[in-house]
Amino acid sequence: MRSSTTHLVRVLVVGLGLHFKMLSRSPFDMFVVVASPLIFATLAYFLFNGRSGTNLLVAALASGVMGIWSSTTASGAGALQTQRRYGVLELLVASPTPFWAVLLPIVLAISSIGIYSLATGLVYMRLVFGVPVAIAGWMPFVVAIPATIGSIGALGFLFASALVRYRSAFMLGNVFEWPVWMICGLLIPVTVLPGWLQPVSWLFAPTWGMSALRSATVGTGAPWADIGMCAALAAAYLGAGWIFLRFFLNAARADATLALS
Amino acid sequence: MTNLRVLTIGGYLSYRALFNWVNPYVFCITTLIPSITTLAFFVYLGRTAGVADDTYYVVGNALVAASAPALFGMSQAIAGERYTQTLSLLVASPANRAAVFLGRALPATATGIVVSVWTFVIASLIFGITVPLSAIAPLALTIAVTALACVGLGLFNAALGLRWRETGVLGNVFLYVILLFAGVNVPLDRLPGWMSTLAQGLPVTHGANAARQVVAGASFTQVAPLIAAEALVGAAYIAIGLTAIRLFEVEARRGAALDVA
Numbered sequence: 093m094r095s096s097t098t099h100l101v102r103v104l105v106v107g108l109g110l111h112f113k114m115l116s117r118s119p120f121d122m123f124v125v126v127a128s129p130l131i132f133a134t135l136a137y138f139l140f141n142g143r144s145g146t147n148l149l150v151a152a153l154a155s156g157v158m159g160i161w162s163s164t165t166a167s168g169a170g171a172l173q174t175q176r177r178y179g180v181l182e183l184l185v186a187s188p189t190p191f192w193a194v195l196l197p198i199v200l201a202i203s204s205i206g207i208y209s210l211a212t213g214l215v216y217m218r219l220v221f222g223v224p225v226a227i228a229g230w231m232p233f234v235v236a237i238p239a240t241i242g243s244i245g246a247l248g249f250l251f252a253s254a255l256v257r258y259r260s261a262f263m264l265g266n267v268f269e270w271p272v273w274m275i276c277g278l279l280i281p282v283t284v285l286p287g288w289l290q291p292v293s294w295l296f297a298p299t300w301g302m303s304a305l306r307s308a309t310v311g312t313g314a315p316w317a318d319i320g321m322c323a324a325l326a327a328a329y330l331g332a333g334w335i336f337l338r339f340f341l342n343a344a345r346a347d348a349t350l351a352l353s
Numbered sequence: 354m355t356n357l358r359v360l361t362i363g364g365y366l367s368y369r370a371l372f373n374w375v376n377p378y379v380f381c382i383t384t385l386i387p388s389i390t391t392l393a394f395f396v397y398l399g400r401t402a403g404v405a406d407d408t409y410y411v412v413g414n415a416l417v418a419a420s421a422p423a424l425f426g427m428s429q430a431i432a433g434e435r436y437t438q439t440l441s442l443l444v445a446s447p448a449n450r451a452a453v454f455l456g457r458a459l460p461a462t463a464t465g466i467v468v469s470v471w472t473f474v475i476a477s478l479i480f481g482i483t484v485p486l487s488a489i490a491p492l493a494l495t496i497a498v499t500a501l502a503c504v505g506l507g508l509f510n511a512a513l514g515l516r517w518r519e520t521g522v523l524g525n526v527f528l529y530v531i532l533l534f535a536g537v538n539v540p541l542d543r544l545p546g547w548m549s550t551l552a553q554g555l556p557v558t559h560g561a562n563a564a565r566q567v568v569a570g571a572s573f574t575q576v577a578p579l580i581a582a583e584a585l586v587g588a589a590y591i592a593i594g595l596t597a598i599r600l601f602e603v604e605a606r607r608g609a610a611l612d613v614a
Contacts, residue, residue: 120519120521123525127525131532131533135533138543139399139402139404139539140402141543263383264382266382267386269390270387270390270391270393270394271390271394273394274397279398280394280397280398280401281401284400284401285397
């Protein structure tokens, strides 16, 4: 008989692979992760034209992180609504497998397809605008990619858990798309923003993920510290998400409103 | 008389269904908040790039705000019917197609105007943009004409919905094209010639130009040609949209592909 830990790991791994493949074949989700880097890398190129190749490369990476965040807000927040629409949410909640182990692979897969976004941004900038992909520190760069994607996915888990009782979760999630693009130092340095927004940006994983990618690319800053912040924030998001999920699911069960929320 | 009833009552009912008016917060989180956050993003991006002042971005993006209700509201006119399995009934009905779809275009235009004005007012307060009193009337006309032009493009998007299920993707494509090409966020003289030429046939391009000149103190007669150009673009898209609806409807009937498109 398999141990419960092995069973959980299997649920997580198989769930992640299954949802990643499903999302990779969804026109809407693929559009979200591919269009963002194309549009914003182009926008950055024409706005920042004349600046150094490194600046344009960082802008391409930023447009990729924007795609990861877009995917998470567009689909992550509404992940449970999707299950509700399929008519399987109650079955999933009632199954012996802990519900967090069902939800986590879904939101991680949603942020993981952001890998297409990063790749699109870099390849597009290289092929169309001739910007060389010159990375100063390949090791921290390679580690920063899963750290960024994973921490943003964990934030998606928190969103999905907090919004489990809202039918309009998909739209609520979308509200966060542009503000986070704005405050997390992606295409816009935080120094341009009002001072009070900077501490707010520290609460969001894209800030640290982008900082790690930028530091690794340019060769300045402290990419490993940024990666550490991604890991710490991911742990905090997962813990908070787990608490939210328990609370809201219990409330929904007590009121018998899981399917009707 | 029947056409008038379809146009007014039908349009009104479709509009109420669009936003689930039982709970108006969906309207706020779908249209009013994102229009402000999108505009703020581009204002700060503009400050970072240093290619134009705040007024340039506030005025241009306040007009773009009219495009989201137009593009997504109109595409829902088809997608919503398909979702509720009433698209076949609608197509089988003897109702005048122009009355049916223009009836849905009128509330979308009104919403576009409301969202655009709201965005203009709030953003002007936040970013300290002053609009001379003499500019109010021509500005209001420019906003109304631009909203109608956007609805024309939305009508074309709705027509494409008869052939392709992913109307949300199409709406986003059109929105991104406007953000990038229409001289709203990148001045047209910084874009390659083919992009600025293409922009002449897009909604918002001429409207944004007219609005900027009006805010800068130009008289109505000075911007009248630009407003007329925006109206012409809108009329062209309305004509193309209605023609495409007719063509795609015939094709969908022939292939029995209306509900499976």
